[in-house]
Amino acid sequence: MSTPTVEAERAGDMLDPASMRASQDQEQLVSERQQIDASCRAPVTLFIGSAVGWLMVGTLFGLLASIKLHSPEFLAEWSWLTFGRVRPAHLTVVIFGWAALIGLGVSIWTMCRLCRTPLIFPQMLVIAGILWDIGVAAGLYGILSGQSNSIEYLEFPHYATFLLFAAFALCAIWGITTFTRRKAGHVYVSIWYIFGAFFWFPWIYSTVQILENSPWAVQGVPQETVHWWFGHNVLGVLLTPMGLAAIYYLLPKVIGRPVHSYYLSILGFWSLALFYNWAGGHHLVGGPVPAWLITLSIVASVMMFIPVISTAINHHLTAYQHLDMLRKSPVLRFVVFGAVSYTLVSFQGSMMSVRVLNEPFHFTHHTIAHAHLGLYAFYTMVMFGAIYYILPRLTGREFLSRRLINVQFWAAALGITLMFLALTVGGAVQGFEWNHAAEPVGKLIDDYGFLEGLKRWFAGMQDAQENPVPFMTVVREIIPYMWARSVSGTMLFISHIALFILVFWNIFGGGVKRTGTLLFPQRSDA
Amino acid sequence: MNYGPLLFLGVFLTFAGAWIGMVYMPTITLNQVQATVQEGATVSNPRPYNGQEQLGRIVYQREGCVYCHTQQIRGGKFNNDQLRGWGSRRSHPQDYIYDYPVLLGTMRTGPDLINIGARQPNQNWQHTHLYDPQLITPGSVMAPFRFLYTKKKIGSVPSPDALVFNYVFVTIEQDEQKVLEELTNAGFVPVEKRDGKWVGQFDPADRETLAQIPGVKAVEPYVEDGYEIVPTEDAKNLVAYLLSLDRTYDVPPAENYGRIK
Numbered sequence: 097m098s099t100p101t102v103e104a105e106r107a108g109d110m111l112d113p114a115s116m117r118a119s120q121d122q123e124q125l126v127s128e129r130q131q132i133d134a135s136c137r138a139p140v141t142l143f144i145g146s147a148v149g150w151l152m153v154g155t156l157f158g159l160l161a162s163i164k165l166h167s168p169e170f171l172a173e174w175s176w177l178t179f180g181r182v183r184p185a186h187l188t189v190v191i192f193g194w195a196a197l198i199g200l201g202v203s204i205w206t207m208c209r210l211c212r213t214p215l216i217f218p219q220m221l222v223i224a225g226i227l228w229d230i231g232v233a234a235g236l237y238g239i240l241s242g243q244s245n246s247i248e249y250l251e252f253p254h255y256a257t258f259l260l261f262a263a264f265a266l267c268a269i270w271g272i273t274t275f276t277r278r279k280a281g282h283v284y285v286s287i288w289y290i291f292g293a294f295f296w297f298p299w300i301y302s303t304v305q306i307l308e309n310s311p312w313a314v315q316g317v318p319q320e321t322v323h324w325w326f327g328h329n330v331l332g333v334l335l336t337p338m339g340l341a342a343i344y345y346l347l348p349k350v351i352g353r354p355v356h357s358y359y360l361s362i363l364g365f366w367s368l369a370l371f372y373n374w375a376g377g378h379h380l381v382g383g384p385v386p387a388w389l390i391t392l393s394i395v396a397s398v399m400m401f402i403p404v405i406s407t408a409i410n411h412h413l414t415a416y417q418h419l420d421m422l423r424k425s426p427v428l429r430f431v432v433f434g435a436v437s438y439t440l441v442s443f444q445g446s447m448m449s450v451r452v453l454n455e456p457f458h459f460t461h462h463t464i465a466h467a468h469l470g471l472y473a474f475y476t477m478v479m480f481g482a483i484y485y486i487l488p489r490l491t492g493r494e495f496l497s498r499r500l501i502n503v504q505f506w507a508a509a510l511g512i513t514l515m516f517l518a519l520t521v522g523g524a525v526q527g528f529e530w531n532h533a534a535e536p537v538g539k540l541i542d543d544y545g546f547l548e549g550l551k552r553w554f555a556g557m558q559d560a561q562e563n564p565v566p567f568m569t570v571v572r573e574i575i576p577y578m579w580a581r582s583v584s585g586t587m588l589f590i591s592h593i594a595l596f597i598l599v600f601w602n603i604f605g606g607g608v609k610r611t612g613t614l615l616f617p618q619r620s621d622a
Numbered sequence: 623m624n625y626g627p628l629l630f631l632g633v634f635l636t637f638a639g640a641w642i643g644m645v646y647m648p649t650i651t652l653n654q655v656q657a658t659v660q661e662g663a664t665v666s667n668p669r670p671y672n673g674q675e676q677l678g679r680i681v682y683q684r685e686g687c688v689y690c691h692t693q694q695i696r697g698g699k700f701n702n703d704q705l706r707g708w709g710s711r712r713s714h715p716q717d718y719i720y721d722y723p724v725l726l727g728t729m730r731t732g733p734d735l736i737n738i739g740a741r742q743p744n745q746n747w748q749h750t751h752l753y754d755p756q757l758i759t760p761g762s763v764m765a766p767f768r769f770l771y772t773k774k775k776i777g778s779v780p781s782p783d784a785l786v787f788n789y790v791f792v793t794i795e796q797d798e799q800k801v802l803e804e805l806t807n808a809g810f811v812p813v814e815k816r817d818g819k820w821v822g823q824f825d826p827a828d829r830e831t832l833a834q835i836p837g838v839k840a841v842e843p844y845v846e847d848g849y850e851i852v853p854t855e856d857a858k859n860l861v862a863y864l865l866s867l868d869r870t871y872d873v874p875p876a877e878n879y880g881r882i883k
Binding site for chain 2: 164165166168169172173174175178179180181183184242243244245246247248275276283288291292295296299303307308309313314315316317318319320321322323325333366369370373374376377379380382383384385386389392393451455458459460463464526530531559560561562563564567568571572575578
């Protein structure tokens with residue numbers, strides 16, 4: 097509570113990438129940005145506030161699902177809270193309630209800033225936000241009350257998906273209209289990504305609904321190829337572009353330096369657009385689908401190294417030599433954590449798609465670890481950073497406490513690291529013992545000590561074992577990793593409580609009036 | 623890249639390419655897969671689901687079984703699925719032609735279920751396992767589905783479809799290891815310890831013989847006397863669906879498919 101000002105980013109505002117070549121004087125630019133932020137207030141605050149609310153709901157369901165994986169009797173009497181309903185509730189609420197909604201909110205604000213136009217049609221966006229909230233709530237009710245169809249990412253009943261589609265379509269129409277009304281001559285890289293997301297997502301969402309989840313569904317396994325084309329693209333063409341757009345905007349903004357290379361960002365964008373769409377088939381490696389399709393997907397997944405490496409180099413060279421600001425700026429801390437995780441998760445994803453590695457890790461918790469590295473360590477952390485940057489500019493108030501922000505960061509960072517490690521190792525134990533190991537690793541470690549046991553475990557691996565390790569032995573062996581996940585989930589929950597307090601305290605009038613940034617407190621800068 | 627239409631065209635074309643490859647092509651190539659009929663057989667492989675199995679499939683979907691159980695046997699290098707006895711051949715597109723939606727699954731918290739009807743054809747086994755998974759597999763992390771069953775007082779006649787539980791709870795007073803050994807000699811098959819009592823397989827009608835073993839304090843039937851556990855319609859449908867999961871027939875070689883005719 098002691099320090100009111102927590103926004104530590106430098107007044108990099110003057111280096112707004114969209115306005116760098118503009119010749120207007122500083123005063124005018126600042127007042128223009130203040131105008132834009134003021135016009136964004138109602139809709140974007142609605143998006144951010146509801147997203148943070150859904151994050152709390154989604155986290156609770158995730159924690160519940162995690163506990164049920166080591167203690168199946170926990171809350172087992174109620175059909176509404178059985179594992180098979182709580183898990184899709186967690187997944188859909190965090191994907192649609194949190195990730196997509198916060199992505200839309202941040203993208204809308206970024207669009208206005210970069211197109212240098214005040215927000216148009218605010219009522220339309222408010223209606224879209226409300227429709228989206230109703231859609232997620234209705235979908236959650238549908239899953240818990242037993243109307244789920246068990247298609248991953250598409251569990252929401254139709255009455256909810258129509259609402260979501262309508263809300264997204266409103267946002268997309270808004271985005272494209274704003275794009276055509278832009279004042280800035282230069283179209284910054286963030287806009288390409290947001291434009292892509294606005295265009296691609298309605299396409300994949302409507303295609304998959306018709307071809308898999310309707311009376312016109314296709315026959316047999318092509319449903320699954322359509323499904324994973326969609327499932328992978330929720331990350332690939334909706335969340336990743338929105339996350340990258342936010343990094344591309346915030347990173348230069350906070351450190352006050354333009355993006356390192358325009359051409360690397362072009363390469364990164366177009367190679368992502370070219371390869372990511374093909375990558376979904378790697379979810380079906382070994383499955384009853386044509387081999388050419390899977391091979392094609394694996395090739396595309398490995399080709400993802402190109403956009404990832406070019407984006408990573410671009411981000412790294414932009415932030416390089418300015419990382420001392422990590423100590424001061426919470427925004428930068430979150431965004432850099434997310435940017436580094438993007439590189440990691442993409443490298444891991446490309447590797448995991450290759451058949452040799454996919455064989456042990458398919459169907460294990462290793463995949464869950466990978467999903468959380470992508471959706472949490474990359475996407476969610478970047479969005480946290482974006483909230484810390486945007487919300488004070490919308491409400492004109494600073495956050496409640498610097499200490500609480502630190503709690504939020506460290507609980508999230510340590511929590512997701514623990515979760516990733518626990519599930520990665522647990523998943524590896526699972527996968528190797530199902531497919532390759534001769535004996536359970538726990539037994540070998542008990543008999544020979546840690547290092548020698550591990551050595552013997554790896555030495556005993558073969559392509560296939562005549563007598564595989566019994567399934568139940570593996571189930572028992574990974575229970576400790578499941579407990580570790582529940583601990584990490586609790587840490588994330590604590591982090592989200594801190595965020596919830598900070599955000600809603602700010603929205604509902606708490607905190608100190610914003611007079612400037614920490615480094616330039618005298619400037620009434622937007 | 624300051625030109626809007628160029629951006630639009632690029633975004634459209636890259637995506638349309640993937641759409642044709644990932645969505646359109648597999649759909650038209652696999653459309654020709656059909657159910658086959660073996661010589662002299664009256665039903666096709668696979669056979670279409672009957673009404674009760676369809677309803678059971680809806681229960682399978684709504685309770686989210688797919689989040690822990692796959693329905694696919696992998697082939698080639700992924701040979702361990704078959705070595706575990708989950709199936710004797712790789713899954714084939716033909717196995718899924720009556721499935722709306724196809725539930726291949728992505729996670730194996732539990733074993734594969736594509737042939738569960740062939741592996742465990744006993745109805746009572748399936749019901750017992752759904753009601754109390756740990757009774758059959760101690761240490762299992764499967765959620766119990768007790769809410770699909772009703773426990774009620776036995777009326778003038780017992781319900782014909784009430785579950786049969788050949789299990790008892792034994793409370794041991796002292797010398798646990800020794801008494802457990804004697805119990806085992808008497809035919810008791812211990813499963814696990816719950817709240818200080820050993821639960822195990824034994825005919826509850828003969829439980830007096832266990833109660834006479836010294837050191838045994840009490841022997842209780844799994845279901846209290848005078849009560850019975852009856853599956854709801856949902857549970858019956860679900861078990862009917864699980865028993866229909868039997869894709870052990872032979873399929874034509876995969877080379878016959880995948881070309882556009």
